[in-house]
């Protein structure tokens with residue numbers, strides 16, 4: 001990762017995102033390779049490397065006996081920030097995140113969105129150069145999500161390096177200049193967001209048909225056509241010379257095309273291609289599990 005970058009780290013559940021973050025922040029051991037944060041090795045120079053990082057973890061890991069304000073102040077103490085400076089920063093960050101009124105409340109009395117904001121405030125206490133956010137917008141309402149986006153964009157403009165994981169692929173597409181896709185512990189894609197989309201997925205051409213088509217006849221086989229459920233839309237990935245061939249085939253089938261559309265690929269298309277189809281994690285229930293006990 002380059003300094004100043006806004007990097008998106010994507011991958012399905014269990015791909016290894018949190019584990020990677022844990023390796024970078026010294027919470028997990030690794031058997032091979034080396035991790036350095038702004039030049040500091042995370043094992044041999046743990047303190048210096050950790051001081052560069054603000055970590056927003058996926059799970060809430062607050063001390064249940066502390067108030068919001070204490071949570072921030074303890075964090076300042078942990079990073080060796082002088083007491084007065086810690087007080088000042090905690091109060092500023094509570095203000096920035098709209099938590100001033102809740103500062104005396106234990107974290108259990110905060111709503112889910114407030115807890116997320118507190119996690120980010122805490123990560124910023126020691127003014128780190130890089131902010132690592134592990135699914136910061138999970139379970140966050142639309143308004144707060146937009147506010148967080150604006151906030152993260154501003155931090156990045158002001159020079160902070162950002163590393164974000166999210167399951168909202170659209171969010172990464174909007175925010176991140178470069179993305180990496182991890183699947184089963186391996187990087188399967190790493191490029192600028194725009195390039196990754198362009199290289200992995202082509203535009204899709206959509207033909208709207210005048211008459212309903214119930215199935216794709218043999219003549220259309222091999223063209224990579226997808227007939228959509230309504231029977232009025234046929235789509236395919238743009239390839240040189242394919243449009244006239246599809247048109248010809250449709251004509252031969254006595255089909256008229258009413259309208260043509262081009263759908264541009266999104267990061268989600270690229271993501272799905274890179275991570276492939278997953279085996280289902282959830283197995284169907286055996287019929288015996290579904291039977292209700294007889295009423296007596």
Ligand SMILES: Nc1ncnc2c1ncn2[C@@H]1O[C@H](COP(=O)(O)OP(=O)(O)OP(=O)(O)O)[C@@H](O)[C@H]1O
Pocket residue numbers: 011012013014015016017018019020058185
């Ligand atoms: N490089 C690795 N070597 C061995 N085990 C790994 C490796 N990376 C991840 N794992 C294991 O895979 C499991 C899932 O990893 P992890 O929690 O990092 O997934 P995740 O991508 O954060 O998923 P989610 O989106 O659900 O949070 C964990 O049990 C972890 O120990």
Ligand SMILES: [Mg+2]
Pocket residue numbers: 017018019058134
């Ligand atoms: Mg995770």
